[in-house]
Amino acid sequence: MNIGALKEEVIAYSKTIGIDKIGFASADTFETLKGRLLMQQELGYQSGFEEPDIEKRTNPGLLVPKAKSIIAIALAYPSKMKNAPKSTREDRRGIFCRASWGKDYHDVLREKLSKLEEFLKEKSPDVRVKSMVDTGELSDRAVAERAGIGWSGKNCATITPEFGSYVYLGEIVTNIPFEPDQPIEDQCGTCNKCVDVCPTGALVQGGQLNAQRCIAYLTQTKGFLPEEFRTKIGNRLYGCDTCQTVCPENKGKDFHLHEEMEPDPELAKPSLKPLLSMSNREFKDKFGHVSGSWRGKKPIQRNAIIALAHYKDTTALPDLYKLVKDDPRPVIRGTAAWAIGKIGQAESISFLEEHLRKEEDDEVLKEMRAGLDVLRK
Template sequence: MNINQFQQELIEYATSIGIDKIGFTSASPFHELKNRLIRQQELEFASGFEEPDIEKRTQPELLLPEAESIISIAIAYPSKMKDAPLSQKGARRGIFARASWGMDYHTVLREKLAILELFILTHMPNARLRSMVDTGELSDRAVAERAGIGWSAKNCSIITPEFGSYVYLGEMITSIPFAPSEQMEEQCGDCRLCLDICPTGALIEGGQLNAQRCIAFITQTKTMVPDEFRAKIGNRIYGCDTCQTICPKNKGKANLHQQAFKPDPELVKPLLMPMLDMTNRIFKETYGHMSGAWRGKNPIQRNAIIALAHFKEVAAIPKLIELLENDLRPVIRGTAAWAIGKINTEEGLVALKKVEQTEEDKEVLDEIRKGLQFYTIEK
């Protein structure tokens, strides 16, 4: 079969099954990426969620010995939500980042890649293929940049002319020598809005990210949120979109055409108080189809408590006291103690003093004392 002709047929087929962009690159090593990843490790900027083996992340032939080329795909996700409910006193709401709207993108993109694999194998039965999305060894962004999907921006996203940075990425290593796509020139220019607006200074000059300071990462951790980041989280329940929403290249990019990612306003901008009562089963039934649920309910509930403190929601005090007194999870008890102090009611003060006498966990005790300090500051 003529490879060039088949490549064109593959591009047309990808479009027909709902893939928004497709590009191709060689399976040669990612030398520049390797240097960046080594530097990330030296600076302790990595999140820890990544594949730890840098060789596997940068040498496709280690993942597929017959590797000749890599196919990169992109599917756009929405940046706008219709009929978003308002957050108001007594009914405060959190927000899931846009990357968690609708169906879990891992599922959607894996299905698209599986369909592409079937199409390829139907025409080229001897082809060797290996697909991955996000949690695979390769860097989705590095592949997409080299495959001409978009350029690597200062906010560490891939920006496409058509959809801005609101795209999910996946790739397929193949034994087929597809012709490489033309790479796109970087178009950020002198703009540094994303660098200047990042709430925690996680974005470093030159498109480098200190993941340890990134709110998107912090909202996914399972431990106590460090003090310096709590006020920065605001009402974010999962993820952070600030460096995308400020980007001029995203202006006017609504991307409403992918039905799988159409958000349910009540789920992506949920009431905070009901989240605190969710069992594991109810959480999974309600949010299990969303990518933001992958770490389970504990980080989400911790973030909901921080959001209630952000709003200084007095109506939350009885529930927060209940969590402080009865919850078995130290992170939840401790975060509740801090939030009670932040909201600063007399009822909360009594509860903190009472529990201080019986709490045995040192970390929780530290948070109780932080909570009590708010009363000293306020008065």
Template sequence: MDVKQLKEDVIAYAHTIGIDSIGFTTADPFDELKQKLVDYHAKGYASGFEEDDIQLRTEPKLSLPTARSIIAIAVGYPNKLKGAPRSKRGERRGMFARASWGQDYHTIMRKRLDKLAEYIESRVPDVEMKSMVDTGVLSDRAVAERAGLGYTGRNGFVINPDLGTWTYLGEMLVSIPFPPDDPLIDSCGDCTMCVDRCPTGALVGNGQLNAQKCISFLTQTKGYLQDEYRYKIGNRLYGCDTCQQVCPRNRGINTEHDDIVLEPEILKPRLVPLLQMSNREFKETYGHLAGAWRGKKPIQRNAIIALAHFKETSAIPELEEVAVNDPRPMIRATAYWAIGQIQGDEARPFIEAHYDEELEEVQEEMIKGLEMGRT
């Protein structure tokens, strides 16, 4: 088998199925990443969404013992929303991060990887393969970097020369010894725009992220949002794009694909209708987005906080309805907090009227709503 020719054929085929960038590396352990992950966990930076087993994350052959190579792929996604509705008083809107625009990227990437696998199998019938996208055990970014798709910027994203950071990443372990590509030698230089502009100071340098402070992570948590971050998330319902938006390497880049269909009214939805949306309505409207993976509870909490951010007085009747009748204590509590933040002392009679009938955790938010100031 001429693996060099096969590699060229695989690259050519990949570009016909919507893969924008493809690279090859060995299935050797990621030894440098191993120590970084040990330090990362020791500092308490992990989000908890990642694979905990550092051995699995850094040793590809634990996932596929016959692996000889890893094929890394990148698919660019759009970052411009044409026809985006305006958020205005009386009709405030939230925002889903760009990685969640269109169909869930896990589905998009799996389809491409499945097609690529079928092609390789047609050429090498006895090949063994295993594909991963985001939820796999390997670090997508470490694989992409070693395969030459880009270099890791200070914002922690892989910066591709043609796609910037606006990319979905995936990889495929294969039993074929493809010639590896060289890593891309580049850097951010002295640019620190992403670090300087991060709303919570989550970027701690050298591409490292404290996920516990990252707005993208915080919007996906299901419990109470810490006080210090409530006004930091603004109107973000899921994710955060600030460190990508300010990156100079992203200027002028906007990649589009036919299967990434943008729906402005869904990606920048009105906040008030979200407050009492049923599970069925949520799944029917937002279920196809990657941003729906944690369910409606975090989205509704974030929508309530966004209304407080906007001081949206027209939403008070709906917030009062949620505060009194929602069966979930955290959602009721956040609604009471938002009412206090929007109305100030005017909210005191309403909050005091319901104080004694509430749980202690809700009462704490009621008091906080009347006392907490914007930070």
């Protein structure tokens, strides 16, 4: 088998199935990454969503026997929404980050990788392959960097010369010994904008992220959001794009190359109040196909309550009162009580005082008292 010719065939085929960028890397152990991950673990900077086994995250040979190379792919996604609805006083809106616009990118990339796998199997029946996107063992960014897709920016995103950091990444580990491509030199230079503007200081320094403070991570948690982050979250329902939108490499980058990635404006920037009373079935029917739905409706509803407090939306008070009275979930009742306090209408004092006497959950009681303290001041 002529490996060089096969590589050219794979590149040509990738273009016919809508892959925007492809690169090839060796399957050697990611030694530098290993050291970095061990340090992140020691510092408590991990999100907990990652593969816990650092050996599997850094040694492709544990995933595919006799692994020789990795094929990395990138698909560009839009950075601008057409016909975005306006947030008005009567109809406040939240926002999903760009990585949750359109069809769930995991499904889009898996489909492309599956086609590449089939192509490889046709050309080389003995081939061994393993594909992954985001939730796999390997670090997509480390693979993309080694394969020359882009460099790892100070914002911890992969930045490509063509599409900026607005790309989804995936890879295939294989036993075919493809010639590796050259990595791209880091081009962030002295620019430190992403680190300087990170709303919560989650970017400790260029290239180092404390995931526990990252808004993208915090919007996906299911418990009470720590008080210090509630004012920082704004109207974000899922994810955060700040470190991408300020990046000079992303200026003017907006690609609409894949129909399935186009955002439905009503889903990407939804009305907040209807989210509060949505059933599980309604949530799944409406948002189930976007990546931001993977944790279910509870984090989205909690974040919507915080967003209404951010707007001081007095028109939402009846909805928030109903949550405090009727919702069985302490996180939702408590966050609603806190939001009622933040919205700051004097008539809410008697409502919270009444429900303070009925409430039995300690954390909810704490939120109610915090809401009352703000109102009384």
